Amino acid sequence: MELNINPSNPLIMHVDLNSCFASIEQQANPLLRDKPVGVASYNSPGGIILAASYAAKALGITTGTSVRDAKKICPDIVIMMPDPDKYFDAHRRFSKILGKYTNSVVPKSVDEFVIDFAGSPALRHGLTMEEIGKRIKQDVKDSLGEYVTINVGIGPNRFLAKLAAGLHKPDGLDTISATNLRDIYDSLELIDLPGINHRYSARLKLAGIFTPLEFLDAPLYKLQHQVFQSIIGFYWYLRLKGHEIDSIDFGRKSFGQQYALGNKTDDIDELERLLMKLCEKTGRRLRRDSYQAQGIRLWLMFKDYSYFNSQLKTRMPLYSTQDIFNAARHMLVTTAIHSPVTNMSVTVYDLKPTMPLQLGLFDDTRLDSRSLAYAADDINDRYGEFTLVPALMANMQDVIIKRVAFGKPGY
DSSP states (O other): OOOOOOOSOOOEEEEEETTHHHHHHHHHOGGGTTSOEEEESOSSTTOBEEEEOHHHHTTTOOTTOBHHHHHHHOTTOEEEOOOHHHHHHHHHHHHHHHHTTOSOEEEEETTEEEEEOTTOHHHHTTOOHHHHHHHHHHHHHHHHOTTOOEEEEEESSHHHHHHHHTSSOSSOEEEOOTTTHHHHHHTOOGGGSTTOOHHHHHHHHHTTOOSHHHHHHSOHHIIIIIISOSTHHHHHHHHHTTOOOTTOOOOOOEEEEEEEEEEEEOOHHHHHHHHHHHHHHHHHHHHHTTEEEEEEEEEEEETTSOEEEEEEEEEEEEOSHHHHHHHHHHHHHTSOOOSOEEEEEEEEEEEEESOSOOOOTTTTSTTOHHHHHHHHHHHHHHHOTTSSOOGGGTTOTTSSOOOOOSSSOOO
């Protein structure tokens, strides 16, 4: 039996901050406003633009453009390094604003939230979703500054709310419901749909699906068995019609940190120091979310563009920074460093929750690394990141600097 378009009132809102990093920098410094600005991973020619102001976007400078190419397009572009603390402060203010309207607020990244207004007191007070959206826009300006704007999208599920939020950037407010869904799809290309990249678009076209409307009308059997050849086809069948599938949390799979070395090196002592800091940052995130791991992966890229990739399953759970480092170091020292290393990453996987806690033989002794990790994390939470660090990390405050992750904020 064919499933109909979801006729429910659209109560899901997707909000995101326009050109987040760039607009926050322009709000902080009025001299940058209305100018081409790029916030880049590094200000060297090989750095990548993470966020471009709208003046820069109008010239064709977008996320992923190299600093070298950005300056070719616009020699006067202002290139800035990220200021994560500034962006995390904006995220907290943004989150506090949304919490005034409902307690069902899910951060998707540092600049993006999904809000479920089912049962919200704001609706019981007679406000419409569009009126709430307008109030949130004004609240953001009042809290973050007049130069900061957001897009608001409203829909019956997360997918359509996100699609609506992207219809009229910057500073848009749009609603997609059963009444206008077909008209919206008719105005778009496949690649305009969130989650449809060029690879998926090509796969759909091979199956004779060339437009979002044809995608919407495709039968379940065709999507599941011909196009995607998996349950993903069923998810798209539901998603396109406004039924919720994306609120399901399939759980965290891994934690990791990556670093592009500013000073490329084949010195094993220096590589160990960098590795320790990557392991500390990975371990902090692992412990903060109450996980332990039983798998670890080390990846190195060399100056000659070759790479090393190895993974290890451990008998004992990885929890403390020292545990993670010991496992990663074992892989590092057995690697032939035949060329200077340019990139390094550490990832822990096969995650298990730390609660309920299984008692170990050395718990409550001086060999209890878990308690030591708890104590170190508590000190660093209280007095600032890297207040207490392993000796190997001494004087590394400005190495592997704080970054804003794509995905849920990790401050």
